[in-house]
Amino acid sequence: MERHKPRRRFGQNFLVDPHYVAKIVDAVTPRPGDNLVEIGPGHGALTRQLAERAGHLAAIEIDRDLARRLSAEFPPERLTLHVADALEFDFATLGPALRVVGNLPYNISSPLLFHLAQYESLVDLHVMLQKEVVARMTAQPATADYGRLTVMLQARFRVSRLFTVPPGAFRPAPAVESAVARLVPLGGAKPRIADEALFARVVAAAFGQRRKTLRNALSTFCDAPALEAADVDPGARGETLAVADFVRLANALTARDESVSGRAR
Numbered sequence: 001m002e003r004h005k006p007r008r009r010f011g012q013n014f015l016v017d018p019h020y021v022a023k024i025v026d027a028v029t030p031r032p033g034d035n036l037v038e039i040g041p042g043h044g045a046l047t048r049q050l051a052e053r054a055g056h057l058a059a060i061e062i063d064r065d066l067a068r069r070l071s072a073e074f075p076p077e078r079l080t081l082h083v084a085d086a087l088e089f090d091f092a093t094l095g096p097a098l099r100v101v102g103n104l105p106y107n108i109s110s111p112l113l114f115h116l117a118q119y120e121s122l123v124d125l126h127v128m129l130q131k132e133v134v135a136r137m138t139a140q141p142a143t144a145d146y147g148r149l150t151v152m153l154q155a156r157f158r159v160s161r162l163f164t165v166p167p168g169a170f171r172p173a174p175a176v177e178s179a180v181a182r183l184v185p186l187g188g189a190k191p192r193i194a195d196e197a198l199f200a201r202v203v204a205a206a207f208g209q210r211r212k213t214l215r216n217a218l219s220t221f222c223d224a225p226a227l228e229a230a231d232v233d234p235g236a237r238g239e240t241l242a243v244a245d246f247v248r249l250a251n252a253l254t255a256r257d258e259s260v261s262g263r264a265r
Helices: 018-028 045-054 064-073 106-117 131-137 148-154 196-206 224-229 243-264
Strands: 035-039 057-061 079-083 098-103 122-130 157-165 178-185
Touching: 018 045, 018 098, 018 122, 018 157, 018 178, 035 045, 045 057, 045 098, 057 064, 064 079, 106 122, 106 131, 106 148, 122 131, 122 157, 131 148, 131 157, 131 178, 148 157, 148 196, 148 243, 196 243, 224 243
Parallel strands: 035 057, 035 098, 057 079, 098 122
Antiparallel strands: 122 178, 157 178
């Protein structure tokens, strides 16, 4: 079969180093009966070991040429292949207790993480991303890496960096280091967010222009007294607020809006 040429538009950098393939699979610890899905299986380096350990998995591959190769190698009882864009795929169709594994394309990693975060059926995610993206995912308040991605993910998951992967582990080699992250849903520890859409808009606005104080960054949502009523300093910047602060603020704004709406009726 003719060798596959990586497609830049799909952000294809294939993991080829068996040491790191084994290390990722060991981190996932797949077991027979697990409901596993791999995003972007590529040439199947991870797929082979995941299928061997779990017996069966699903995979989402956007590249039709690669999908044909995978279909030729793996019988349906070992691999259920979906030729689709992971950004548009409905992961709820894969059933409950879903475990996600993937070497995520750098060019869509953040949007894909936001897409995955909306599903309640997840058990865990093990994803390989650009090292600097993982730094943002695991960041603490008042640091340069702390931002919208941090808050949106840490409001739903416990996020940890497992290990880094050098460029030489891939073909073609990317220009940056990668890292593997584990995300586990918070479950009962997940904060109650009254209005998820409003929470997302408030977080996005707070980090839209990092140099702005919250008084200015959130002026379309509330004034300084409303911030103070939620125990938020109007003169602070977004990166100084912990996840719990954003949740408290968004819930306070939701309660205010519901009160105003109630009076209007």
